[in-house]
Amino acid sequence: QVQLVESGGGLVQAGGSLRLSCAASGRTFSNYAMAWFRQAPGKEREFAAGISWSGRNTYYSDSVKGRFTISRDSATNTMSLQMNSLKPEDTAVYYCAAGPPGRISDYNAYAYWGQGTQVTVST
Numbered sequence: 001q002v003q004l005v006e007s008g009g010g011l012v013q014a015g016g017s018l019r020l021s022c023a024a025s026g027r028t029f030s031n032y033a034m035a036w037f038r039q040a041p042g043k044e045r046e047f048a049a050g051i052s053w054s055g056r057n058t059y060y061s062d063s064v065k066g067r068f069t070i071s072r073d074s075a076t077n078t079m080s081l082q083m084n085s086l087k088p089e090d091t092a093v094y095y096c097a098a099g100p101p102g103r104i105s106d107y108n109a110y111a112y113w114g115q116g117t118q119v120t121v122s123t
Contacts, residue, residue, distance in 0.1 A: 002026035002112055004096045009117030012086055016121070020081040022096030022114060029053075029098045029112075030074040036081045037107065038092035038119075045095070049081060050104035059104050064090075086121045093118050 008020040020036065035050035049070040050059040058070050067086075072079040079096060094117050099110035 004098060004112055004114035006094065006096045006114045006117040009094060009119045011120045011122065013122050014086060014088055016086050017082070017084045018086065018119060020083065020094055020096075020117060020119070022079040022081075024077040024079070024098060024112075028074075029077055031101075032098045033101050033104055033109075034072055034079045034096070034098045035059075035104060035110065036070065036079075037095045037097055038090075039095070039116075040089075040092040043092075045107060047105040047107070048094070051079065052104070053101055061105070083119070086119075088121045088123050091119060091121050 003025045005023045012018050031053050036048045037045050038048045039045040047061055048064050049068050051070045051072050055072050067084050069082040096114040097110035098112045102109035
């Protein structure tokens with residue numbers, strides 16, 4: 001059974017930092033692209049950051065560029081998102097996703113999803 005499990009969410013003050021982790025099991029994702037999407041209350045799920053199967057290429061939405069850093073460790077089947085300088089508008093449920101290489105920011109390109117972890121940034 002393929003599983004993606006996120007951890008590391010929580011409550012933080014504006015300007016603070018959090019590190020999200022995604023642990024994959026059930027198969028190897030070393031040849032899959034991976035990404036973080038997020039969904040705020042009343043809004044659609046949106047792309048935040050993505051990383052190629054090799055880890056050499058990373059992609060960010062304009063809203064998180066310069067503040068978030070995505071990384072992966074294929075040896076341990078894990079992916080992380082370091083989030084710095086957090087803002088209240090970063091408040092959302094963050095989802096880990098994995099799928100065959102394709103359009104990295106496209107929600108429909110991902111076959112596997114985690115259950116999500118809540119990030120709340122207070123003023």
